[in-house]
Amino acid sequence: MRSPTFFVVVVAVAVLVFVAARLFGSDYAFFAGYVVLQYVVIATAWNILGGYTGYVNFGSSAFFAMGAYTAVVLYKTSPLPLPAVVLIGGIVSGIVGLGMGYLTLRLRGAFFAIATLAMLVVLETVIVNWDYVGGGRGTYVIRPQSVALFGDYIQYLVAIMLTLCVVAIVAARLIERSQLGYGFATIRDDELAAEASGVPTLRLKLIATTLSGAFMGMAGAPFPYYITYIQPSSAFALDYSVNAIAMPMIGGTTSWLGPLIGAVLLGTLQQTASVTLSPTVNLFIVGVLLIVFVVMAPDGILGLGRVVQTWWRK
Amino acid sequence: MFYELLINAIVAGVLLGGFYVAVTLGLSISFGILDIVNIAHPAFVVLGAYVVFVLHSEFGLDPILASVLMTPLFYALGAAIYQTYFISFERRGQSAQTALRGLAFFFGLLFVTEVGLILVFGVDYRFVSAPYIGPTLRLGAIDFPMRLVVPCVMSLALFAALQLFLSRTFMGRAIMAVSQDALALRLMGASPTRIKRIAFAISIATASMAGAFLIIIQPIEPSAGRVFIGRAFAICVLGGMGSLPGTVIAGMLLGVFESLTATFGGPSWAPAVSFGFLLLTLAVRPTGLLGR
Numbered sequence: 001m002r003s004p005t006f007f008v009v010v011v012a013v014a015v016l017v018f019v020a021a022r023l024f025g026s027d028y029a030f031f032a033g034y035v036v037l038q039y040v041v042i043a044t045a046w047n048i049l050g051g052y053t054g055y056v057n058f059g060s061s062a063f064f065a066m067g068a069y070t071a072v073v074l075y076k077t078s079p080l081p082l083p084a085v086v087l088i089g090g091i092v093s094g095i096v097g098l099g100m101g102y103l104t105l106r107l108r109g110a111f112f113a114i115a116t117l118a119m120l121v122v123l124e125t126v127i128v129n130w131d132y133v134g135g136g137r138g139t140y141v142i143r144p145q146s147v148a149l150f151g152d153y154i155q156y157l158v159a160i161m162l163t164l165c166v167v168a169i170v171a172a173r174l175i176e177r178s179q180l181g182y183g184f185a186t187i188r189d190d191e192l193a194a195e196a197s198g199v200p201t202l203r204l205k206l207i208a209t210t211l212s213g214a215f216m217g218m219a220g221a222p223f224p225y226y227i228t229y230i231q232p233s234s235a236f237a238l239d240y241s242v243n244a245i246a247m248p249m250i251g252g253t254t255s256w257l258g259p260l261i262g263a264v265l266l267g268t269l270q271q272t273a274s275v276t277l278s279p280t281v282n283l284f285i286v287g288v289l290l291i292v293f294v295v296m297a298p299d300g301i302l303g304l305g306r307v308v309q310t311w312w313r314k
Numbered sequence: 315m316f317y318e319l320l321i322n323a324i325v326a327g328v329l330l331g332g333f334y335v336a337v338t339l340g341l342s343i344s345f346g347i348l349d350i351v352n353i354a355h356p357a358f359v360v361l362g363a364y365v366v367f368v369l370h371s372e373f374g375l376d377p378i379l380a381s382v383l384m385t386p387l388f389y390a391l392g393a394a395i396y397q398t399y400f401i402s403f404e405r406r407g408q409s410a411q412t413a414l415r416g417l418a419f420f421f422g423l424l425f426v427t428e429v430g431l432i433l434v435f436g437v438d439y440r441f442v443s444a445p446y447i448g449p450t451l452r453l454g455a456i457d458f459p460m461r462l463v464v465p466c467v468m469s470l471a472l473f474a475a476l477q478l479f480l481s482r483t484f485m486g487r488a489i490m491a492v493s494q495d496a497l498a499l500r501l502m503g504a505s506p507t508r509i510k511r512i513a514f515a516i517s518i519a520t521a522s523m524a525g526a527f528l529i530i531i532q533p534i535e536p537s538a539g540r541v542f543i544g545r546a547f548a549i550c551v552l553g554g555m556g557s558l559p560g561t562v563i564a565g566m567l568l569g570v571f572e573s574l575t576a577t578f579g580g581p582s583w584a585p586a587v588s589f590g591f592l593l594l595t596l597a598v599r600p601t602g603l604l605g606r
Binding site: 111 | 341345351353398402406411412413414415416417418419421423425426429430431432503540541542543544547551580582585586588589590591592593597
């Protein structure tokens with residue numbers, strides 16, 4: 001499928017999802033759907049760095065929280081319309097991503113992963129000690145009851161998150177099929193060889209960390225408006241980091257479809273489990289699924305298709 | 315007054331650093347020597363602490379005694395985990411993709427352990443009691459809280475035992491050899507897989523002992539291990555990846571810096587110290603203090 005056609009299809013699917021939710025859904029469908037969509041963006045963003053270049057980011061929640069706290073700062077200083085907040089949140093997290101890229105340039109494999117985890121804790125400590133945004137106690141963000149055109153505010157939030165999903169997925173697919181994507185793949189497969197053959201690995205890595213961080217920040221920016229009370233422990237929750245890794249791993253990391261499948265499956269499963277069982281049990285399920293998949297089906301659900309294919313041919 | 319505060323902060327830092335050494339020794343074996351990025355190491359420390367808690371509250375065992383008694387259990391757990399890791403990842407070759415999945419595997423283990431503990435024990439703080447928890451030895455103006463002194467002494471003993479084991483026994487030398495050249499080891503007629511399994515099992519056993527020290531030092535809850543992830547890796551890297559004496563020096567150093575930060579800058583900044591340390595080490599001297 002050509003990229004413009006793909007874009008039209010994705011937009012059409014997004015509009016359909018929204019209309020269907022309005023027609024059949026209750027308010028709860030919007031509340032739960034928002035979380036699933038948020039995970040689609042986060043998982044796709046993680047995959048741009050983790051799946052395409054092979055650099056594991058354990059600090060996804062840090063980028064998410066930087067977006068969220070940018071929104072809090074903007075809310076306290078100069079209230080802007082939400083799309084502008086999302087954009088600025090993305091820029092801030094993108095800069096954080098760029099900074100992280102610079103700091104960890106020389107690190108490969110496990111060291112990079114640990115450094116991202118380190119960054120997560122440093123940023124959380126800074127926010128906990130920053131009283132202006134509520135410090136460790138957290139702060140309230142009061143959202144309007146309703147918005148023109150959309151009615152209830154939660155519908156507006158879902159519409160924004162859907163737009164972000166479209167942008168993230170289209171961007172991921174574009175990257176995959178461009179020179180950039182091939183460059184990323186060379187880094188993943190053999191960084192040393194890529195560098196020796198003249199691939200600008202350094203610049204590509206910085207592009208990947210910046211893009212990945214920016215999308216996570218955009219996913220986080222509407223978060224304070226969604227929960228209306230934000231504190232460091234909820235914005236920096238390790239849940240986001242785990243899900244950001246688990247979803248692409250379970251779906252398959254080689255294509256844009258993997259994180260989408262993983263996020264929709266795991267996200268829906270978690271939303272159901274949170275209600276029917278308990279929020280703790282649903283995290284347990286995610287952890288177990290992650291382990292089972294990396295051990296049994298290393299290429300995720302997308303890879304399962306290939307496994308079945310080879311079996312069939314035997 | 316200032317000097318009194320300073321000296322007390324340094325002493326507390328050294329004692330705390332002793333405990334950090336216990337947490338990191340196992341990681342120096344698994345991450346430093348075996349090249350297995352066991353990011354779940356601190357989760358096993360907390361698991362060990364909970365087992366001590368159960369042994370203490372059910373059978374009234376002394377925490378230190380319990381820590382020694384339960385090491386075979388954790389040794390077996392470590393061996394089982396290594397076997398799974400070997401079959402699923404190491405045997406499939408050394409590509410970047412397998413390494414990535416190995417990382418995700420341990421991240422999943424970390425999460426499952428933590429959430430599993432929440433499901434079983436809830437999020438309440440748990441603690442144990444022992445004669446040495448509570449009293450403080452005072453020498454002049456300097457405080458020696460016994461709940462820190464006992465773990466510190468124990469972990470230095472653990473270090474000495476491990477160092478002797480690695481440098482003096484056949485198995486210990488084989489473990490050092492497997493990190494240098496697994497193929498050569500195989501040519502000598504030893505199985506690298508078996509040796510790595512034993513070494514990894516030992517590393518998990520030391521994690522459980524560190525867990526006993528943890529519950530002596532402070533009340534624990536299931537996610538108590540998280541703050542040690544950064545600390546343990548910072549110490550391991552700063553100490554020079556797999557050098558046990560380096561681990562001791564780096565652990566003490568980090569303890570002192572953290573204690574000074576907590577005393578003069580406020581306790582809420584202390585967690586950032588280790589990660590600052592880590593980022594700085596990785597950026598400036600990735601081989602660590604006593605790196606090869």
